[in-house]
Amino acid sequence: MTDATVPGVPLTVPLYRELERQMREALARGEWKPGDAIPAERRLAERYGVSIGTVRKAIDALADANLVIRQQGRGTFVATHNRDRMLFYFFHVAPEGGAKEYPVVKLVSFARGKADRVEAERLAIAAADPVFRMRNLLFLSGEPIIVDDLAIAAARFPGLTEKQFRDRPSTIYNLYQDAFGITVARSSERLRATVADAEAAALLRLPRGAPLLVIRRVALGLGGEPIEWRVSRVNTAHHEYFVDIGAAT
Amino acid sequence: MTDATVPGVPLTVPLYRELERQMREALARGEWKPGDAIPAERRLAERYGVSIGTVRKAIDALADANLVIRQQGRGTFVATHNRDRMLFYFFHVAPEGGAKEYPVVKLVSFARGKADRVEAERLAIAAADPVFRMRNLLFLSGEPIIVDDLAIAAARFPGLTEKQFRDRPSTIYNLYQDAFGITVARSSERLRATVADAEAAALLRLPRGAPLLVIRRVALGLGGEPIEWRVSRVNTAHHEYFVDIGAAT
DNA sequence: AAGTGGTCTAGACCACCAT
DNA sequence: TGGTGGTCTAGACCACTTA
Numbered sequence: 295m296t297d298a299t300v301p302g303v304p305l306t307v308p309l310y311r312e313l314e315r316q317m318r319e320a321l322a323r324g325e326w327k328p329g330d331a332i333p334a335e336r337r338l339a340e341r342y343g344v345s346i347g348t349v350r351k352a353i354d355a356l357a358d359a360n361l362v363i364r365q366q367g368r369g370t371f372v373a374t375h376n377r378d379r380m381l382f383y384f385f386h387v388a389p390e391g392g393a394k395e396y397p398v399v400k401l402v403s404f405a406r407g408k409a410d411r412v413e414a415e416r417l418a419i420a421a422a423d424p425v426f427r428m429r430n431l432l433f434l435s436g437e438p439i440i441v442d443d444l445a446i447a448a449a450r451f452p453g454l455t456e457k458q459f460r461d462r463p464s465t466i467y468n469l470y471q472d473a474f475g476i477t478v479a480r481s482s483e484r485l486r487a488t489v490a491d492a493e494a495a496a497l498l499r500l501p502r503g504a505p506l507l508v509i510r511r512v513a514l515g516l517g518g519e520p521i522e523w524r525v526s527r528v529n530t531a532h533h534e535y536f537v538d539i540g541a542a543t
Numbered sequence: 544m545t546d547a548t549v550p551g552v553p554l555t556v557p558l559y560r561e562l563e564r565q566m567r568e569a570l571a572r573g574e575w576k577p578g579d580a581i582p583a584e585r586r587l588a589e590r591y592g593v594s595i596g597t598v599r600k601a602i603d604a605l606a607d608a609n610l611v612i613r614q615q616g617r618g619t620f621v622a623t624h625n626r627d628r629m630l631f632y633f634f635h636v637a638p639e640g641g642a643k644e645y646p647v648v649k650l651v652s653f654a655r656g657k658a659d660r661v662e663a664e665r666l667a668i669a670a671a672d673p674v675f676r677m678r679n680l681l682f683l684s685g686e687p688i689i690v691d692d693l694a695i696a697a698a699r700f701p702g703l704t705e706k707q708f709r710d711r712p713s714t715i716y717n718l719y720q721d722a723f724g725i726t727v728a729r730s731s732e733r734l735r736a737t738v739a740d741a742e743a744a745a746l747l748r749l750p751r752g753a754p755l756l757v758i759r760r761v762a763l764g765l766g767g768e769p770i771e772w773r774v775s776r777v778n779t780a781h782h783e784y785f786v787d788i789g790a791a792t
Numbered sequence: 793a794a795g796t797g798g799t800c801t802a803g804a805c806c807a808c809c810a811t
Numbered sequence: 812t813g814g815t816g817g818t819c820t821a822g823a824c825c826a827c828t829t830a
Contacts, residue, residue, distance in 0.1 A: 306826080308799060334815060345801045350816090360789060366816045367808030383788060480789030486779035487736035487754035505736035505754050530735035534759075537786050539632060540609060540729030555807080557818060583796060594820045599798090615797045616827030 309344055310351035316342075317352060321361060321372060321477075322516040328471055331369035332362060361479060361516070375467040375478065384467070384481060384513075386535050387440065387528055397432040397440065399466070402497070404428050404456040406448065413445045416512050416523040424448035428459060431497055439533055441494050444524040450476065467513075470521065478513045478521055485509050485535065490527070498529045507535060558593060559600035565591075566601060570610060570621060570726075571765040577720055580618035581611060610728060610765070624716040624727065633716070633730060633762075635784050636689065636777055646681040646689065648715070651746070653677050653705040655697065662694045665761050665772040673697035677708060680746055688782055690743050693773040699725065716762075719770065727762045727770055734758050734784065739776070747778045756784060 317332075326332050335353065339346045353370060356362045360383065364370045373379065381394055388394045405427050414421040425445045432440035444466075448454070451474050462469040470476040486508045495502040509526040528535065566581075575581050584602065588595045602619060605611045609632060613619045622628065630643055637643045654676050663670040674694045681689035693715075697703070700723050711718040719725040735757045744751040758775040777784065 306799095310799080331815095336815085345803095347802085348800060351799090353816095364816065365809085367810080367814080369809095369815060480787070482787045482790075483785065485734060485756065485784040485786070486782075487756040487777075488779075489754050505738050507734065507736040507756070528736075530737075533735075535734040536732065537734070538729070538731050541731075555818095559818080580796095585796085594822095596821085597819060600818090602797095613797065614828085616795080616829080618796060618828095 310348045310355075313342060313344065313348065313352040314355045317356060318361070318516065321356075324475055326372050327475075328372045328374040328477065330372050332372065334369065359479070373477075375465055375471045377465060377468075380465045380467055384478070386537060387434070387533050388536060389434065390532050390534055395434055397434055398436075400431045400433065401456075401460050402429040402431050402441075404459060409445070409447075413523055417445065417447050417520050419447050419449070426451065426454055434533065438498050439529050441497050441527045442524060443526075444522055446522050450474070450521065476521055477516050479516045479518075481511050481513045483509055483511045488527075494527050498527075500529060504529070504531075506530070509535070559597045559604075562591060562593065562597065562601040563604045566605060567610070567765065570605075573724055575621050576724075577621045577623040577726065579621050581621065583618065608728070622726075624714055624720045626714060629714045629716055633727070635786060636683070636782050637785060638683065639781055639783055644683055646683055647685075649680045649682065650705075650709050651678040651680050651690075653708060658694070658696075662772055666694065666696050666769050668696050668698070675700065675703055683782065687747050688778050690746050690776045691773060692775075693771055695771050699723070699770065725770055726765050728765045728767075730760050730762045732758055732760045737776075743776050747776075749778060753778070753780075755779070758784070 320326055332338075333341070335346055335349045338349045342349070353362065353364070357364055357370075360379075361373055362370050363373055377396055381396055385394070385397070407425055407427055408422040409417065409419055409425045411421055413425055414423065417425070419425075424447075426448055427443070427445050430442040430444070431438050432442060434440075446454075451470075454474075458469065458473060459466075467478045470478065488506050488508050490498065490500050490502055490504045490506050492502055494500075494506060495504065498504075498506075507528040507530045509524075509528065511522075511524045511526070512520050513522040513524065515521050569575055581587075582590070584595050584598045587598045591598070602611065602613070606613055606619075609628075610622055611619050612622055626645055630645055634643070634646070656674055656676055657671040658666065658668055658674045660670055662668075662674055663672065666674070668674075673696075675697055676692070676694050679691040679693070680687050681691060683689075695703075700719075703723075707718065707722060708715075716727045719727065737755050737757050739747065739749050739751055739753045739755050741751055743749075743755060744753065747753075747755075756777040756779045758773075758777065760771075760773045760775070761769050762771040762773065764770050
């Protein structure tokens with residue numbers, strides 16, 4: 295590998311980037327918890343011995359990454375996994391030409407097991423490490439549209455019970471956050487087309503062999519560590535997966 | 544509809560936003576052309592009678608939207624549709640678990656016709672207005688993986704010929720930009736699963752009825768006006784469509 | 793050495809929210 | 812009224828590129 299230097303890109307780390315890194319760590323450590331206000335910009339400037347402008351650039355980056363939310367006159371708050379946020383950032387299926395809609399989630403199965411090869415790799419754990427596996431059926435406008443199979447490392451979610459999952463008041467990511475202090479910060483998705491197997495066909499009330507959109511997703515935490523591995527199968531007969539590129543203001 | 548005010552969100556338009564808007568217009572007008580350097584920050588500050596910090600915030604926004612590219616020590620340049628940019632921003636298919644790769648594009652057909660209902664709606668033109676239609680076959684690692692059907696309004700591309708399309712030295716978007724001064728700034732994509740019809744099956748060397756990923760894309764210009772309507776059908780047997788959400792730094 | 797963008801500062805003032 | 816984030820300024824200095 296050549297150690298090429300990209301023209302116009304410096305090598306030193308600016309102060310505001312270092313400050314951003316420290317604040318990310320404070321978030322990952324749980325020093326500032328979801329819903330909390332972080333210290334005022336003037337106080338942070340004092341604490342770190344930098345100017346307010348530098349603090350603002352660091353917070354700007356955190357706000358761009360949706361880790362904190364600024365509110366003029368009130369403060370800057372650590373982002374929480376509420377429904378709207380989930381719908382906006384992590385749920386990309388909508389009716390053909392229609393508006394987003396929050397899915398009704400029905401738990402189909404819940405089990406503890408040993409990680410297979412793929413799960414272990416995606417969750418960065420050892421093969422045969424304990425995992426929880428859940429299957430959910432998601433309804434849009436009353437119709438079953440999506441089958442979600444998800445796996446999480448049992449070690450990250452000590453004491454998780456089926457009841458917790460079934461009775462959760464808000465989204466699944468909200469449960470991770472409230473009950474286990476785990477925040478999903480980003481995700482990486484891969485999509486393919488496939489055909490319905492017998493199980494999926496039955497759940498989605500489709501003929502076997504009907505085309506399905508498959509979404510494989512790894513959800514990552516504040517430090518980039520994998521939290522959840524999810525395989526979604528979507529009936530796209532009347533729904534679409536949408537993605538906007540380069541959208542702005 | 545209630546005219547709800549969102550807490551913590553002011554109503555006035557800041558100077559740097561207004562400046563950003565003016566600069567976007569200058570780009571859309573072609574006052575600064577792709578590849579050109581825009582005036583130095585200090586000069587822009589003088590011209591508009593604002594401070595450098597304000598100019599920088601405006602340019603920051605344009606750089607975030609990938610409309611300009613900053614290079615320390617050299618200047619700030621209007622973005623061009625080169626291969627790398629295209630690959631990075633507008634091409635989202637890669638081999639399973641592998642690295643991105645630039646597709647080899649083969650023109651299958653080129654024709655002039657009248658816009659059907661869908662084309663007219665997507666391109667924001669009247670039904671039966673003249674359009675150019677192209678079909679391309681895209682190869683990855685020597686295999687035909689994607690069939691692209693695209694439509695553009697003939698009025699926007701006066702004098703476009705099949706030869707131009709066939710002999711273009713770089714990407715299709717680069718042709719739009721160089722020969723017609725049209726820049727694609729963003730795109731909106733909708734994905735579904737379907738099965739191969741006879742035509743697609745033959746081109747992709749698949750059995751009829753094989754599952755295909757369908758991508759419907761509208762490419763938008765600097766002013767948000769629709770430029771191109773494209774339907775891509777992808778054989779995802781060994782390839783994937785990828786999307787990262789909330790990725791940073 | 794001259795010119796460019798990048799960082800960082802110090803502070804004034806504004807807009808908004810809670811009390 | 813006091814505290815918060817948002818805007819805007821003016822300037823020093825640094826990092827990088829080009830000639």
